[in-house]
Amino acid sequence: MAEAVLGVLLDTLTRLLSQEANLVLGVEDEVKSLVQELKLTHFYLVDLEEKGKEQDIVREYANQIRGLVREAEDLIDTHVANIAQQRGDNIFQNAARTVARIAKRRAVAKKINRIKTQFEALYKKRDKFEIQIAQKRESAVEDDLSRSARWHMPFEKADVVGFEADTQAILQQLLEGHADREIISILGMSGIGKTTLAGNLFHDPAVVHHFDYQTWVCVSQVGNNVREFLKALMKNAMEGDETTEEIRHKIYRILKSQRYLIVLDDVWETEWLENLDRFLPKNALGSRVILTTQIEGVALTVNPSPHNLKLLSPESSWELLSKRVFQGQECPPELKVPGSDIAKQCGGLPLAIVVIAGVLLRKEKTVRWWSRVSSRVGDFLGGDREIFKISYENLPYYLRPCFLYFGQYPADSEISSWLLMKLWVAEGFIPRKEGMQAEEVAEDYLEDLVGRNLINLVEKKFDGGIKSCSIHGLLRAFCISKASEEKFLEVKEKNSSSPGNARRLAVHSSTTRYISSCESSSTLRSLRCLGQDEERLSSTHLKRLYRGYMLLKVLDLSGVVVGDIPSEIENLICLRYLRLKSDSARSLPSSLCNIFNLQTLEIVAPLIDRPQVNVWKLRELRHFYFNGEAVLPEPPKKKVNGEDICLSNLQTLSSISPDSCTESIVSELPNLVKLGIYGDLEMHKDLVFKNLSKLNLLRKLKLKRYRVYGSLSRIPDGVQLPPTLIKLTLSQTELQSDPMQQVGQLPNLRVLKLIDGAYVGGELDCTNCGGFPKLEVLKLVNLGITQWNVPTDSMKSLKKVVIKRCGKLERLPSALKSISTLKEMHLWWPNEQVVTCARDVETYKEDEKFKLMIYHPESREGVQ
Template sequence: MADAAVGILLDSLSRILAEESYLLLGVEYEASLLQSELILCNSFFKSLERKHGQLAITREYASRIKELVYQAEDAIDMYVAKSVLVRGFLGKARLKFIQFVIGRTVAKKIMGVKIGLNEIYQDRKKFKIRNAEDIKLPVEGDSLRSRRLCYFEETDAVGFNAEAETIIDQLIKGDAERDIISLVGLGGIGKSSLCGKVYNNLVISQHFEFRAWVCISKVQSVREVLEKIIIDELELADEIKNMSDKMLRLELYRYLKCTRYLIVLDDVWRSDWWGDLNHLFPRNMYGSRIVLTTQFKEVAQSVSPYFHYLQPLNKEKSWNLLSEKVFLGGECPSELKGLGIQIADKCGGLPLAILVLGGVLSRREKTVGGWSSVLSSIATAEDTNQLSKVFGLGYNCLPHYLSSCFLYFGFFPEDFEISSRHLIRLWIAEGFVPKKEKASLEEVAEEYLEELIDRNLIELAQKKSGGGVKTCRIHDLLHSFCISKAREGRDLEVWGSNVSSSAGKSRRLGIHSNITEYISSNQSASNLRSLLCFGRDGERFSLKHWKLLYKGYELVRVLDLASLVVENIPSEIENMIFLRYLNLKSDSARTLPPSIANLRHLQTLTVVAPLIRRPQVNFWKMLNLRHFYFNGDAVVPPEDKVNDRDSCLSNLKTLSCISPDSCKGSVLFEMPNLVKLGIYGDFGKHIDSAFETLSGLTALQKLKLVRDRRYERLARLPCWQKFPPTLVKVTLSRTQLSVDPMEQLGQLPNLRVLKLIDSAYDGKELNCTSSSFPQLEMLKLVNLEISRWCVSTGSLPSLRSVVINRCEGLAALPYSLKDLSTLREMQLWWPNIDVLKFAVDLESHKGEGKLKLLIYHAQDGNSLG
């Protein structure tokens, strides 16, 4: 992360010198010299990358630079913090004197760093650049990257198709009595991938009335298993808050007792776990099944004498998998095939290792020399060290801009499903994403994530409705590699759960359990710049803990407390002046302090607090704000009522949610680059005035309208000309429209995703008229009272996906869906028998593999099994 550290300090220093030079009073000269040295150093990193790739930068060289940069960053940040602190209490004369006294010490530190960087740069010829001729990385265009993502999203778990069919048969054709199936195999063999393939199989989803997946390796108690199933699958989070363990057991047992269920217990490490979990799942006579995955034969034997042992891939299957990854199903040149077979064979039959090496080879020139260098890099490794060697090669071949992003995955708990939206915001706040012409920071970061997925270092978990990555995860073996590699450079540390190390001198800390305990016992952490917390739901964060953050964690830039329940949000939060990312959740806070607007460097602000009503947020002071998320109706003050308004909010991309009355006048015109807008509240009085300004938002792509249930319903939507023509996604929730919205929404020329959710429309009939929705790819209907859905010929010509959930009154699906050649996926939740039969017939009509049909049944619903 040396290059990232240089870039972060350079950006920070350049901004302060340009915009807030008064904060560096007394050290401006030294800071300017350091800035020049950092520019030179940054350019040198980039030239190395262009010429030789990441392998060219020796570990010693990078480590020396990073240590010096961290020294300078600590000195400058602390000096700025003290300057801000004393400015409000001292007169100008005394302030200048204090800054002068402190500044002399800081100036000496800065000059020492500057001299050190210059010496390293002058000595660069002493560092040997190895394999320069072999590390030429081809540049891929957007179309090829997208093609890779699409190709491998649809590729089967290569090598385990026969095993998948065997397990599916065992799950659905066995005895009526509850049965247990165990999968045993080495780490990286593909147990979870195979299990996921089975779990998401159409036959399985239709056969079982209830399914749940729990990763046992990341839970610490039986209660956590209970909570995981009840909260994630039964969606009863509020109902179980105050339940005892005994009550939770009874709740789950009672639900499953008369249900055909499938429970996956993934990555079980200890035999005694099964003794604790066995009694949670009733031995009913409905054909229920439990699938367990483990690396240990004795764990499987303690559950059942029969289990599936996954053998490593043989030589042929190993090469087939590697070839598919590198050539996307195309032909391998004859001169490379022999080398490729040898490379695949060195992976010991482990799909994970093969895929990582495939990611390396896919980015290299397809030459004998290039492939020979890869083979020689892994040929010397012992069998016990083979995975580590492969992971190391995959990491070392990353371009400089991806290495920091990849190691960042070590922050998160093992097997954690990560929101791409949050991840991208974090990367930007950390300074990992540089500015590029004709692309936003978010677009660049999305490309980075897609490239890591393409390299098979990161797994795609869920896709967005409109395309792209929704969630992702990292394999537990690669996760351990990330933590180990990040610790080497004191870039990142984790504490809690299965790890017990403290932050030490690391710049970033992830706390995975007992968060308040850690903060209370580690009250000084001036080295920290990022603090992400991943505790159990329900842990409270009080005012005393806030005070510890103000005093000991004052230099933090990234603060994520969303896994905690923050009791209040104090006004003193403004003291954390370096914050760029802030994520909070509270069930008791009733105010959002106005002082939060004084966090002028804040880029992302997320607040989930249902008791906070209509908070006034002075966005006009937050010129660096890019994303604002609030669960209610935040109020944007009119620009003419704000005395300290500086300029328009050109950086703002997301504003969700604000009140409808905030959209009056020219308020939204001062946000010219707004991409996503959420409006929540009373539409009855303000819908017309709000839409008068919406049409002028030329960059807006996503619009969400949510009615507050306390206010009157919205009768009809404005005419479609009032909507921005750039919209690609529209979501309506609780609006209770009485007039069919399809008439207006169907005219939007670029609309690709439409979601009507929770009584968005109270009518009985939806009509998609001829030539409407020319670009719509995804339609989601949830909890509507419709009984009829009509689709005229020529409508929905681009439709790919349909989701219908809790629309019990819908009597039938449109027959014209059979004529839509683009339709690829249909999800039906609790459909009636006529809808179900039509969907199955539609799947047959489309042909094998052409339509992915997913059917989810109610507890007492019909099952095709």
Template sequence: MAEAVASVLEKLAVVLLEKVQEVQAVRGQIEQVQKEVRLIQALLRDVDSKCNRNNVVTEWLNQVSEIANRIATVIDTFQDKIEENRAESSNWVRKITKAVKRNYKKYKLGLHDELENIIEELNRLYQRRTDLRIEDLGAIDDVDDPEACDDVDDPEVVGLEDDQAKIIEQLKDRSISRCTVLSIVGTGGLGKTTLAQKVYNSDKLEGQFDCRAWQSISQTYNLNELLREILYKVKPQMKNKNPPVTDRDLSVKLKKYFLSGKRYLIILDDVWDIDLWEEMKRALPDMYNASRVIITTRMLDVAKAADCNTKPYQLRYLSDDEGLALLFKKAFQQHVQPEKYPTHLLDLAKRLTKKCGGLPLALIVLGGILTRRDRNYTAWNTLYETIDWHDKDGIHCSQVLARSYEDLPQHLKDCFLYFAAFPEDYEISGVHVTRMWMAEGFVPKNGAGTIEDRAEKCLEELVQRCLIQVTKKSWNGYCRYCSIHDLLRDLAIRKAKDENFFTVFLKENDVNNLAASKPCRAALQFCTPTEDGIYSENTRSLLCFGFGRISFNNSGFGLLNYSGFGLLQVLTLERVNMTTFTRRQWLKGLIHLRYLGLRDCFIPHDIFKQFSFPNLETIDLYRSKVDSAENTLDLCDVVIPTLRHVYANNYSEIHLPLEWDKHTNLQTIMDVAIHIESVVELGFCINLRKFGIIIVDKLDNGRAIKEWQNLKSVLKNTVQLVYLSIKTRRGFLPFGGTKELPCHEKIQKLNLKGKWERNICVPSVEMFPTNLTKLQLNYSGLQEDPMPILERLQSLRILHLNDGSYVGTKLICSTGGFPNLEKLKLYALHELHHWDIKEGAMPILHYIKIYYCKKLHVLPDLQKVQTLQELTVDDPSRELWEGMQMQGKDVHKIKHIPYVRIRDYDPQQEDEWD
């Protein structure tokens, strides 16, 4: 909280630098507030280092938080007033001076008195420190810098191997022909989901079921959405069906047309509601072919209701030995044999293990804390003595999780609490949550690299501490998407509420209390319906999540009065039709706004004319559309000099005709549609690190060569570029290689979509960046095998040859080729019928996906790639599908691969259905 108060001091300092008469009228009060806040901040640094906080001290901290928010609101409102006066006329100083003289009594009685009251409250709060005996609370050890730790995407929880084997045997047993429901039951953190994932992904189930589907269930769910997702997993091509799948009789359709006659395995993860199962089972036919359903739940009554004739599988707590093994594994970041346990820590480790009560999640989180401690008796004993343990009804785990939160520095506490805003099971983008942290001022201002680099480090620290899980990594190894465990999410929501950090509105009618609750930050989740005109003038961050199939008009977010949110720093909206907003709902200026996220929205073309965003840093327009014929935003004369990141839309080609020469701070331009003649204007954006454009013009062969020269003149100035994406859906691609560019050695990801210029046809290895990590080619139309060239890229780890990138018939991977390739994807190579892999090719490859290569009838000799861990074949030819079956000709090529998946082939399935 000490660092949180620091942001208030910064606001005060900024105001004192204002050379206008309004400030002079209250300068004395502002300086006094600044002095009092410094005293409070010094005291808070001491309090933040204590661990034994009682209820009285906690209440005192809450009062400090409230007064800090109150100060920030006063100052932000004051700055708004200054900006309004400045905008009235170029001769604003004279007008403001007159205004002060006319309204001096108003300022004296208003702002002056408000500041005086704040000073009194600050003084009273500071004086109470003696009564609360804050100095005697007892300190804990200083926190060291985090050390590297293993990924926690799929934690290997000790003790689940036997459970996995038993469940798999039950699933394979065909002596019971009816569709049985096996329930995995246990408290949060026991590893129900982890066990179910191990079962679902086991190669021992390969070929046992005709189709499989995994579906996560949240406490707030939409039945039709769940059924639709299962349908898409059983038959993915239905996702793009036109007209789309409707809600009408969805359960009947799933049962009759997609599951009937098949032996299926359906896993429903985290079921809370008996009624949900009663609805869900109507879509699951029982053909007496030994189909199986697995549900994970914390509720024993849900398990019994699902199948009264099948005994629920109740997860046990880990034994002392298993818990000890898991604790040491997490604390030391490697498996430790029992004979090598450090003797000087063994007794303490056993006591810590026993305190965790055999709960895997508690042990994992505690192990994450220990990675940051010195490996000596004093450090571990201090941790043991300072945790307030209560071993009843899972409270002990909450204490462990709370302790991991208290162990964070203030800026990481703020970053962690931000996860309270996101709905359960929401796909959280690592990039965008870090951009929100930047907008909020959570990221340390000092340190190596850019503020974006430091924000990414904050996320990585939360991952290392096992508080956040990475669900998908990006091409550069950073977090692309992440999630938070239910228990940790509950902790974040509870702490955010206690500290008045974030107010999360979960129920449909809660949002109508928005104005009365005066939240500092508000997250609206499924808040429908909403009363018209709701707003909160104190709110600095507003996150509205309308994901799913909620219609624009019924989302409720369109009824909010956005003109009443004058202090916003972060605004995100999902599935809102902004073109229906009345004038009353528009705000003349959002001078504090730094992050604007509009996802799946319908946006008025003149939004940047109606709003004013003088300090905006990030614009996210993912999957949104503009109400203009050319999908173009009206940005004439709009200048946002602070703009750093622009994310447009790969789906509908949003045009953003910014005056690029006035936006030199830009670091990210992603999927912005642009006319080719405007490319040269981007040469002023010399700080770009990620550059992605969609060229809307149709270029012939000669024009493509010419325009590549213009594009090179732009890229010559972007010496920090690490990501380059050039796409066109019409004609030839203006690209001829990066060899002549200064960023040639820095570019790590290259995404090219469009037909190669004819004279190039087969590219040379020199065209590609020296340290290229990921390459995606789309519609390139290459006629000769590109593998002899691409396999010479020494740093390449990920290769996607997508739709139409290669139109030839053969691919040959040579001995020694692709020395560092880890992932390979072949998608819609319609003429490919032969693929040869030589001995020693791709020596560390672990993932292959082959999708819609209908003329590929035989797999290559994959047994030559012993490092393969996963093979996915989607929509194969009949011959390939038959060859991968139990007695097929390709089985010997894939026996060594732990996880093999064949999807989307069903010779008996009808394409048409009612």
């Protein structure tokens, strides 16, 4: 992964030279020269890694480069931090330090030149590495091919549990269906049972009898070697000194007259499938091809409806485990409880269940042994994390750090994709791409990891994007192991050893003890405190952090609670991401805005009232979150450091006071996408609604009234909300006039939420209001409405309705029945009349996939 680390350093240096050249003043030429050398090394390393994959020789070369990269990064970051901290010096301090600065710059320049010379020496060794890699690759191909025949051709029928429907469907496709050749895709994560399922079908007696010719090819082993693929396809065709093309033609001719079944196991690249028709003829004899893959894009290339194997339920997991252990015999009653627990801990992954079954079979079937295994399932499965190695090796270099980053999250926990992507950007994993925001590139990366079945999709957003995701326990264990080996990330959990010298640290427990015991560190760039017990961090602990970890880029204290926020926080001059919460702080230090590299600033501090936040000093700011009413000062009239004061990077601003929505402020936020406004909306409603229209890219808007202020009586007449809005939330506004008349005309609105007394009228009328042409999600929470009217020609795109604590609502609109797109309805604590209406909608849609969930006060679980 050295190429990814090198890429991050390159991006940092390039940005410094283009945007903060004053911070490398005096060593600028040396940095430029180093950048050129790094570019050469980066291009070569990417190519070298692709050729050599995980060969020891490549790993050793990469380790040497990574060591140099870290040395260069420490040197540059320390120099930049020192220069930046002296920005506020007065004229006398500047004069006194001038001589010392010149000496330091000379020393830094000398060190940069030494590092550059070492990079040059490594680059000159490339020919030697190329020869060694080529030799190792040739011998590896033969080993891989022999292993392919030995390991990847299943000869015995294996237990398959949980995939009975897929088995029957594929069997039917094999034996029946069209005479045209068909390709059947089996998709799923590593260890899910794709090869086992294909093997069982391959050896099914009815299948064997049905086809004239069958063969099995492990594509990942033959790679791009056409001759070896042909050999695997039909070994007896490899005779004499025929050319590869002559052999291909011979096999093609033979297969054209036979009903064949070919299994292409473990396919990783879509490019490999482009010429498939040159090898496997479309002979209209009922031939079939089964393809197994972990990559969604590969499966969809050949079949739009792949068989996507999912993780097993706890019940199916126990069924598979008991089959493997007892082999048809009855499980003793005393072993059912520990056995079920063991199966559950395997996370629904069949391969993990099979491995742990082997562990249970090592000794007698006793409660003592099974309880011991139950308490250490992760340890017993540790040796089999190598099954994920090939998945990791097939990742593009730029996805590797993004994947390993998941190691810091608890297994199977729900991970916010939006939070994750902001962290990736701050860490430097996301390169700049012309015409795209960094967050858009990050979203593509996450979708790629989900498409590779390395990360699980938990919930989608209304627009089809990924809202949340998770990682399987075994994959997480692999990430932790690999990240530690690469000195990329250390995860500190209960009873774990002291962290090493990794660049990133995730602390899940005993945060205060760790901070108290650790010395200053120039290696740490990311510290995330993710404990669930909400330890309290004193100002002493915070000051220790600020002084000892000056080169931090990411500081996430969301798992602890802090008191006052010390002004020394400005020492963290390299910080790009800061997230913290305080239950006692009553002021926000102005020095916070001296951290000029900040991209994401998230503060939860309920006792801080209307803090002044000088965002104009934060030139790199992309996302700002505050739980209350932040006040923005007017932008400076003069340029800041010779630059325009426009905050072109800022995308999220939430939440700010209504009186901060002046024309002069709003006009300097050209790329704002998400805005939250909290406070006295009634007093400043004309100001707010007048200037909202100037935000041409605004997509998400939340208006929330602070309860100490008067209610927002109405949205002013004639107001045009931004037509770009796709999500609108009104909370505690206590509107007296029905907002639907103005909201319903928004041409792109997809999500509307009226929450906690957003509207205090009795009737919500969607008649003659524009029809909500694109509305997909409607959420009504804690409203006093009695009537809700929807005409038959309205809300034609509605997919989901959520109604919570609207106890006075007498009925649901009958027009909901005729909305063909409506697929979900969730009702919390409804009265009997509303339940009856909902059941009518459900009955009307009985032939459609409609989900009705009703939640009652005495139960947290919904009832269908």
